[in-house]
Amino acid sequence: MKKDTKQEIIETAFKLFHEQGYANVSVRNIADELNISVGNLTYHFKKKEDLIEAVIIDQYENFQVPATPTTISELNDFFLLGVSHQKQEDYFFAHYGELASISPKVYEVQVAAIQKRKQKLQVAFQNLQRNGDMLPEEVPGQINALIDVLNMIKIYWTPNQEAFTNAKESPFDCLWSLIYPRLTAKGKATFQEDIQTRNIA
The missing domain is CATH 1.10.10.60 (Homeodomain-like)
Structure with missing residues (x-):
């Protein structure tokens, strides 16, 4: 048609x-x-x-929203899809703030996308805690603060990668370096056996 x-x-x-x-x-x-x-x-x-x-x-409505992760492996896949999306539409991420200033509607869509991703990560971390893979909060708001930083990496890493680190390095090193200290011994073992090996490969 x-x-x-x-x-x-x-x-x-x-x-x-x-x-x-x-x-x-x-x-x-x-x-x-x-x-x-x-x-x-x-x-x-x-x-x-x-x-x-x-x-x-149109981008927002047609983006394939990933399922909410329930395991460490699924969380890694969630990050992979986010980084892939960022690379495919790098101009729009590189000019994220500029585009938001052009139109209130653009800003509203950006905020809605961030909030949806934040909600999915909140549930994902609750799932990891129930599975015994992630530690509970030590202070109120700790998980939400972590999620906010993860969202900032998702938005700004790829278009500004050379400003942050060696261009050949992966954003996964940064993402997982923030999450790893919050994992239990069981969660760290899963990460080392599965995710670390897969991302290095």
Whole structure:
């Protein structure tokens, strides 16, 4: 089935924003890429800000949300999917703050995505505690603070990797170095036997 014009505009805008940057792409550039008139494009999206909103919302709605992890191995897979997503859409993560400032709707979508990920990690860590793989909190708010840092790594690591560390190093070293001290002896054994070996390989 042929895509409708509105969806084609969104997908073309995504492609051009990703390749050239939001500031370097005009409404006319997008219309020319599609071989349609500017008037046809602005019938669907009145201004460029409407387009970036539609692109971000489309990304959010079509992102395959991973299942909530119940084991250390599943938590690692959760991180793998997040890093893969970040690499595929690196422009949007590299300009995360800039895009949020363009439109309140973009900011709302970003916040909703962070909150959904935070909720999944909260449940995941509760699962690990029930399984005997993770220690309980030593002070109130410790787990939430850990999750906030993990979310910041997810958002900012790949597009700013060279500023943080050697470009060849993996974000998993950082993610797991934060989680590992919170694991029980059982959880650490699982990590060493399964995750550490798999990530190094």
